[in-house]
Amino acid sequence: MAILVDDLAPPRRFSLVTAIRRNPTIAFGGLLLAALIVMAILAPVIATNDPFKIAPVNRLRPPSERWWFGTDQFGRDVFSRTVYGARVSLIVGLSVAAFSCLLGLALGLACGYFRRIDGLVMRVMDGLMAIPSILLAIALITLTRPGLGIVIVAIVIPEVPRVVRVVRAVVLSIRSQPYIESAIAGGTRNTKLLIRHVLPNTLAPLIVQSTYVCASAMLIEAGLSFLGAGVPPEVPSWGNIIAQGRTFFQIAPWTILIPGTFLAITVLAVNLLGDGLRDRLDPRLARRL
Amino acid sequence: MTAILEVRDLHTQFDTLDGVVRAVDGVSFELAHGETLGIVGESGCGKSVTALSILRLIPTETGRIASGSIRFEGEELTALSEEAMKRLRGHRISMIFQEPMTSLNPVLTVGTQIAENVVRHRGVPWRAARDRACEMLDLVRIADPRRRLDEYPHQLSGGMRQRVMIAMALSCDPRVLIADEPTTALDVTIQAQILDLMLELKEKTGTAIVLITHDLGVVAETTQRVVVMYAGRKVEEAPVEVLFEEPLHPYTRGLMRAIPRLDIEADLAGTRPRLQEIPGLVPILTRPIVGCAFAPRCGFATDRCRAEPPPIVDAGAGHTVACWEVERVRAAA
């Protein structure tokens, strides 16, 4: 006597239009971020002038047809520098997010599943979280030469504990689920259990957390560059541009306002994406949408 | 004797991602003064939604009473304002739920919760309300009620919490008590005590009870009349002895034969007879149901059953069935 399984509700068809209508936050944040990434990639094409070219004769010009966002105190085109600056921020943001999530995932799985190392590792994480990330990053950078790679590493370290916490919480809640016991009784061993049963359930919260890490990393990088502890001063980074424009804020506000606005928009885009994903991927909230 | 509660052609619907769910699809019944009516059915049949509809507790963002009439003591409840409904709930119509732990506020003492209800509906001073709360705890046979007034829900066992719920529900002398699966979450020995208590209280106070459950045993032992629901519709209604003596709807018959029995001697010979199965699955309520809702699973179904919704047939002695093939079912015994 075979029970007819198609007595159940037919699967819903996927439609992009409805998907966008139902998740406006994801759509908006995602598109904005995508636009910024495209802008960064196409920087050489979009930039109107050479961002590195110093021409003191043109210094501190207001926005005009030749220099869309004006020039800084060295005569460099603020628009072109800002567009190139997107590269640094996005590279830092995305790589910090990627590395800290990989590391955080590994540690979180280990802590949540193997109780013995949990205590020690979490206390170390608590310690790291107690130190403000910028200070920690500065301390790490002063130990070596400044450079993009070092900046990334220095920001990853204070961001990891947050990811570890999230992953660990998910692992702890899954561990007690009956289907895990069922898998163990069915002969599934630890490695397979972690990879096949536990890991997939951590991905959703992990992706959401990665967007927040990305946003945070971009802000930290800007802060570091602003303080002179980030990427070298000639490399256009939004933080650098703002730092260099600081002295002339009253007479040439565009040198600060433009890169600042771009930074804010990028962080907003990433945060919106994260919020939208979190609402959509959280199984309890998603069903009400 | 006129009915204290009359439900006529009630339709309650919910909006879901898969479409509109017709949770209650044209249900009518009456509750007489002081009567115990059982509404029985499996999950998804609409029995709980019916109860929530009576008290207008359907969440308004996603659900609605699409049509139908609910009259309580002659008053049309579907037309009342929310303010008027609030004055009614806990006062003239009370409800108790399945899970006492989540139905009681964990941060307030038991005494406060009962007294609050009394103050809100009777307007008496706090002291008097507390005395009434103590009286109620005694009524539900909780030992040492004065001390219990100051205890929190988590300090009480499941059975005691359910007694507290009953005490709270009866604190303002309601005319109707709706009990939604009140003993399902309780252990067997505690369930027996609670059912006993409910019947005893009913004798004392004359409150009419609507008892909603999936358990035919509970229905048999505590109710006077029974309504059987399936897929949002009423399929059979009868006085309890009549229903169990001669169930006429194929679904009711199927249910009774599917239950393992404690009281029948047949299987003690050592063999284990098969339980009668009802083949198939409950229909999906987002799709419009053509004809009889039970037809796809019914051994007596004809083409007419599949095409036209069955009429309510009067089988005498207060027994009604929604079925085209009553005579054949009766003959099949």
Next chain:
Amino acid sequence: MSAAPVLEVENLVKHFPIHGGLLQRRVGEVRAVDGVSFAIAKGETLGLVGESGCGKSTIGKAALKLIEPTAGRILLGGEDVTHLKPGAMWPHRRRIQTIFQDPYSSMNPRLPAGTIVGEPLENFGITRGRATDDRVARLFERVGLRPDAVRKYAHEFSGGQRQRLGIAKALSVNPDLIVADEPVSALDVSVQAQVLNLLIDLQDELGLAYLFISHDLAVMRHISHRIAVMYLGRIVELADKRMLFTQPLHPYTEALLSAATAPDPKRRRRRKPIVQGDVPSPAKPPPGCHFHTRCPYAIAECRVTAPPLIEVAPGRHVACLRRPVGGDQGPLPIA
């Protein structure tokens, strides 16, 4: 073929520590299982029945070595597995499988049904790839599901169908015993009948043994051969089904039987529930006989001495001071 019981449990004890206070020290323990012994033969169903807190689920989990016993022995097919570490325990898991109560949380929501059912086969290296798929399709048919449903996800099945999936998974490695922990409690009556019939058919066909855990006496009566009644961590009565229901010896068994409802209006409230009060907490069980606080037949000694489970007649075990060996099996006088 050995005649050893497929599962044997000797004086099993499981205590869960309770931590409290600032330093989270051990302040007490929940005595979930307090000295339980039984044996299940091939092809037999032993029912473990009792109310909440009696320890029946804990016994099931201990038998599966999902939790470690505090004391006592567990033998699978005659072999002592009590102290085996997870690695050493692994090969024994083929012999004992499980199905759980909640069909909704006992399946991984992210895996297709076919993968879930076939997992034990792959785990133990019984089949691989295509051979696993074939085996899984046959298992689906055996439990009454269409084989093309292997690609569907857990949430696309109804509760009863998910229980069938659980049964298919448990069957996949041909175990000797299946621990069924309240497998039908969360199902509607009509679906319950389907699953119970399936379990009985499988037992008749494959010679499976079941440790069937439930609080529902009627279901127990239908499916078990022998039944053990538990109260607060101890077995109070163990007998063959017929004897237990026609002539219960332990006062608690009698109380359970009289409290259970049956779909017969004529039974209606003729009987008063004979036991009052609530079940004591397993963290602070009463001294002596655990049931004495609610027992209408308790005598002074019941407060002091814990009655051992003794065989008072062939095949009938009772733990009650007022039921000695060879004693009268009729109704007890109220003390």
